[in-house]
Amino acid sequence: MSGFIAELPEGWLQVKVPLPFSLKWVNSYMVPEERGYTIIDPGLRTEEAVGAWSKVMQDRGIAWLDISRIVLTHQHPDHYGLAGYMQERSGAPVYMSSRAHAYARRLWGEDSDYPEALESLFLQHGMPEGLMDDIVRNLAEFVSRVSPQPVVQYIEAGEKLQLGGRQWQLIDAPGHAFGGLCFYQPELGWMLCGDQVLPHITPNVSVVPGEERDPLGCFLHSLEELKAWEVTLALPGHREPFTGFRERIEQLQGHHDRRLAAMEELLKGAPMSAFAVCETSFGSHLRRNPHNLRFAMAETLAHLFHLEGMGRVDAVRKDGTLEYEASPTGIVSFEA
């Protein structure tokens, strides 16, 4: 990829840090400070990403010591992965929420039990063992892509943060990532929204073992809250900065309403496992891509758990596998 950098108002720079996924790049924002730059979401640690950063810094005459602070919107590896690498070179403090940091340590810490927990969840929902092995192998590849891990200081929702000479409000944005933060600047009307609201892409909402049972419910609630902010420019984690923040949120809400209705409809015939629903909804070609299959399966579970919470589907156990079926409409008649 060429042209890693775009100039934004207020002297900000948008660095498109390459990713080895269909997402193509993650946006890192360089915010000019009195001394050096704050880097928001430095990217995933890959050779290509490190090469892109070297080129950007060389072209702009920026040295490692000019990086004065690293701030993370959330803990996903495509945002968090290079934080420790940059911290080692710059000595800059790294800031993220305590919940996001706990998740990072749980996933990539030395005693991580996450692969086993995910395996147990997916297998009981019908994932074939061979495909699960591919997913576990793919998960293990991420450890090197987030190493070394940073020493972190905490920022939390409800607090304020000075960024680029202005004061920003930190907003809790759960569902895509618990502990995720959006940053809002009232005079500019800018919203740094991480992956909570993305243009052209539907943010992934995954069931994660050990976290909330209904992440989609939390995500939809958060979207409704985010609609209240007056946003003139949204700065997302992927794709380009965009206007029409509220309209984009409404599109995402519509997408999930339609997907929930489609899954409920699918389950009106015979009960199906979450894996069968996943393949019907996202296609069996995902069997060749364990990374995307993991996201699709966890997203399917998020929709099914949300439907279950609303009483629209019921779980039934069949031969050790959980299956779902649409709830009977339950017509109640009152006789006089």
Ligand SMILES: [Zn+2]
């Ligand atoms: Zn993310």
Ligand SMILES: [Zn+2]
């Ligand atoms: Zn992302």
